[in-house]
Amino acid sequence: MRILFIPGNSPSPIFSHAALAYAARGAGHEVVVGGIEWVVPDIAAIGLTPLTIAPVTGADVAEFMGNAPADPAEQAVAVGRIYADIALRSQPALLDLAAQWRPDLVVGGSMFYSAPLLAHTLGVPSVRLEWDRTDSAIYAPGARDVLAPELERRGLDAVPDPDLWIDICPPDLRTPGQEAGRQPMRWLPVNPQRPLEPWMYTKGDRPRVYITAGARVPDPRALVHMARGVADLGVEVVIGVAEHVAAEVRGDLPEAHVGWAPLDVVAPTCDVILHHGGGVTDMASLRAGVPQLIVEQDVSADAMRRLADYGAGLLLEPGAQRTEDIAAACGRILADPAYGDRARALSEQMAALPSPAEVVGLLEKLAR
Template identity: 55%
Template sequence: MNQTMKALFVPGNSPYPVFSHAPLATAVRNAGHQVLMGGIEWLLPNIASVGLPPVKISPISVEEVQAFMGTMPEDPDEWARAVGRVYAEIAVNSLDALLELADHWRPDIVVGGGMFYTAPLLAHHLDIPSVRLEWDRIDTRMYDPGAATVLAPVLAELGLERLPEPDLWLDVCPPALQPENPLPARPIRWVPGNPQKPLEPWMYAKGERPRVYITAGTRLFSGDALRDLAKSIAGLGVEVVVGAPENVAADLRDALPDVRIGWVPLDVLAPTCDLIVHHGGGGTDMTSLNAGVPQLIANPEYPTRATRTVAAYGAAILIESGGHEEITAAVQQLLTDPSYRERAQSVSREMERMPTAATVVAELERLVAERG
């Protein structure tokens, strides 16, 4: 395709989808096309940080997102329905802003995240192709029941019985970890991304001792519990790095003088790690797999099929409920049994062989050309 196309990316409602979509958006722009990325208000700095032009599609603030997260139900099924409802509400509420954008900058194609229902709705309004790009290995179809009730009246107005299927579905899950009922999607290689900062040599250089990285993402990994866990793991003779926001890190540094604590770009640090301990987040999981590093998934906020799959494959241990003694024992097992690293590295090699974002650009161009 010689003609320049306009591609609109609307990845999702949190920073991680922005970073997961950035490689494809950048590849499209590097091929000579125009790219905009839409997001709710609090995501615009994240979009700008990856060098892409941000467009506000909804005035939702970070305070509103935090308020919603604070009222999330604990039951996993109810949790998924609640998330689906909110994403569907944002999709409906953002349509007017996107249609107004299209009056001045009409996209030729729209790329949305796995449960960002905005993309297929906008594509239907504009009669343009839509692409669904998954963020990680979590099967986002589990959110659709919650979205259905919100989307039903909108779809009825459009004369649709259900949300239109994407013209192209892209899946980042490596073959070894595919579920029994895989997505009807084309594979694409996942590339790590996160906010950056000026690097110090220790962040990209491996030391003499095994390195264990702990994220501070759940109730367990905060305050006293995080301090006790880091001390316990450090007692194994390993180097401990704790990734934590500054408000948490400041309180911990005095109690843990031998532990590096604070924000570290995980895409840089991960290849130097021997183990990554986290709460089941999709970005941390994919970054670990990409680097071929075993994982300990401890007290996950929502033990999904994806977390259980990587444990069953032998590249991780999953502790659905446990204290720091149990976690420390699992750390010891993961560091001394080489099979976990071997399995993680086999997945990493698979990911390296998956088609890159640059190879997908031609498919987007073909979709636009066929639609005319």
């Protein structure tokens, strides 16, 4: 069987879809992963076969994000428009591939409209695989107007529904009715690796706080202030950032571990993971059973609020995200073992879900 994955327009969906892609390839199936120019190196870096489907570069993405509205609702509309535009622009490259390498199944991300459009054209089943816990319906208003002429041309009223919908959310964090019609699957971490150093997998004698902004390019000064405030709690600080940002931070934080490290290795050694509400960071924290402290969240706020309501972390609302607020919230999590207990409960729920290898069997039945 040939399976085409089209996860999304950033590294995070690529990494989140990889476990199912590996499982399919391990079962003997052919796998190709499509992505915009920016993420093609990330696809190759984790050992999957990449296909460039649109000439959208990292500079293009940075320009878009730099000009994106600050308001989360407006930002979601803007993101929906750009994703829909890329979906339309990607169809020629995808059809060129299908002319020689026709997929039996197309797997797409939660808001990557390329996959269902291609599957409809080819007459093959489509699968929607969620890559995080954010409800992608918030992007639909922006995508609707962009996609409308193409959908009308195809005789469609809306983007076709998937033939199989795979969800990776722990049961207790789902919204009411979310499980209806969806196939649960255990989320497994995948990310580029580097040679390990002992500190990455060793837990020291002090609590460890991991700080990251995910794939974003954070303000180095904000990282320094945040880390200093947290360090005053007597904890060990690890800052996960790209090397070009790390070089600006290390001199101000000589006692911290600063730089890129594989989160799947580091997360289980942490006592708190402090981040911006990024989907893969959230899922890696959940799998490791580590409480989260979320600041500077945007479109993911509702998903992160469910985590906080469950008691597995804290969400700092706008206006309460000063350095002292962050340090106080971090101290609160460290002082109360209930946060860790709730985080571990979610980890156990995730571990009990069907594995990607089990879900491959469903893909095989669907393609037949």
